[in-house]
Amino acid sequence: MDKICVLGAGSFGTSLAVLLTNKNKYEVVLWTKDNNQYNEMIRTRKNESYLKDIYLPIELSLSNNLKESLINANIILLAVPSQAVRSVASLIKPHISDDQIIVNVAKGLEKGTGYRMSQIIKQELPNNKYVVLSGPSHAEEIASNMPTTIVSSSEDIKIAEYIQDVFSTSTLRVYTNPDVIGVELGGALKNIIAFGAGIADGLGCGDNTKAALMTRGIREIARLGIKMGAKLSTFSGLSGIGDLIVTCTSMHSRNRRAGILIGQGKSLQETLDEIKMVVEGITATQVAYELSKEYGVDMPITREIYGILYNQKDVKECVDNLMLRTRTHELEEVVSEELSL
Numbered sequence: 001m002d003k004i005c006v007l008g009a010g011s012f013g014t015s016l017a018v019l020l021t022n023k024n025k026y027e028v029v030l031w032t033k034d035n036n037q038y039n040e041m042i043r044t045r046k047n048e049s050y051l052k053d054i055y056l057p058i059e060l061s062l063s064n065n066l067k068e069s070l071i072n073a074n075i076i077l078l079a080v081p082s083q084a085v086r087s088v089a090s091l092i093k094p095h096i097s098d099d100q101i102i103v104n105v106a107k108g109l110e111k112g113t114g115y116r117m118s119q120i121i122k123q124e125l126p127n128n129k130y131v132v133l134s135g136p137s138h139a140e141e142i143a144s145n146m147p148t149t150i151v152s153s154s155e156d157i158k159i160a161e162y163i164q165d166v167f168s169t170s171t172l173r174v175y176t177n178p179d180v181i182g183v184e185l186g187g188a189l190k191n192i193i194a195f196g197a198g199i200a201d202g203l204g205c206g207d208n209t210k211a212a213l214m215t216r217g218i219r220e221i222a223r224l225g226i227k228m229g230a231k232l233s234t235f236s237g238l239s240g241i242g243d244l245i246v247t248c249t250s251m252h253s254r255n256r257r258a259g260i261l262i263g264q265g266k267s268l269q270e271t272l273d274e275i276k277m278v279v280e281g282i283t284a285t286q287v288a289y290e291l292s293k294e295y296g297v298d299m300p301i302t303r304e305i306y307g308i309l310y311n312q313k314d315v316k317e318c319v320d321n322l323m324l325r326t327r328t329h330e331l332e333e334v335v336s337e338e339l340s341l
Contacts, residue, residue, distance in 0.1 A: 002166075003072050004077060005028075005076050007076065007078055008078065008088075009037060009079075010277075015139040017056075026166070031063045032064060035064055042062055045058070050139075051139065051143050054143045070092060073096075075101045075163070078103065080106060082106040082188070083283060085117050089125055092125075093125060098128060101128065101162075103163055104118070108188050117132065131154040131163045132184055133174075134183050135150035136238060138246065147173070148171065149172075150167075157176065160178070183234060183239040185221065186230075186240040189224070189302075191247065192217075193221070194256045194281060195282070195305055198261075199259040200263065200319075216301060220301055223298070224295060
């Protein structure tokens with residue numbers, strides 16, 4: 001029986017551990033570094049902090065011993081916040097072999113370097129095959145067996161297809177996509193737009209506003225993505241517009257919920273205290289803002305949200321800035337192309 005080690009007992013790691021265990025083909029171990037969380041899960045067979053309504057199957061092994069968890073694991077699933085991926089990769093390096101596959105579900109960009117998660121793994125674990133799973137997939141719905149679709153992306157299509165087979169169930173449909181850059185950037189950058197959608201909700205704006213943010217947001221994401229080597233078509237798929245839609249519209253989304261609180265006038269610290277979980281869009285905004293300057297890409301939504309988060313700009317002023325920008329064509333690239341003919 002194949003073994004899968006899930007590192008990180010947050011909501012997403014837990015939901016995937018439950019799903020894989022219930023598939024009955026795999027030995028699954030869920031690791032947490034938090035001894036209190038480990039003891040509580042052992043005692044209650046629930047993860048009260050993240051998925052309190054989901055029962056942890058008795059067949060699912062729970063562990064707080066990293067080295068033992070990794071032994072004989074065919075697949076190592078990284079389900080930790082993006083800013084912890086490097087440290088966890090460094091921790092496991094002495095205990096793993098080159099034939100173990102690294103699967104990552106973190107959606108973010110590393111602060112300071114601007115690296116995507118695959119770039120971090122390539123530095124820390126250069127000999128291991130890497131796959132990213134991404135797409136519109138709330139942990140709460142996966143754990144409740146609601147139909148969900150995601151993408152398996154790797155530079156090695158055979159490995160992407162293997163992971164596709166491992167994770168596919170009657171309620172989780174997995175597609176493959178070889179564009180790792182686009183899949184990772186779509187997953188990371190949509191959090192910024194979702195944060196903005198939440199701010200709009202907090203201000204009391206309507207559906208028109210959210211539709212505008214989402215539509216212009218995916219253009220903004222794609223512009224930077226293409227400059228960084230991604231394929232345009234990826235942003236019209238599950239890890240692009242699909243993930244953007246679900247994150248901008250659902251109350252499961254921490255980024256949208258955090259934006260709502262900011263829009264209602266709460267400070268960033270008050271917001272984080274209330275959410276009580278990692279809000280990836282906050283760091284992603286800073287990194288994307290820096291990348292936009294590095295690559296010379298105009299990202300007005302990201303720029304205004306950066307101003308709110310890091311320069312204490314007035315929220316309503318930022319909305320005005322977006323609405324009163326210099327008039328332009330909707331599809332600037334198409335117009336430029338036609339004018340040059």
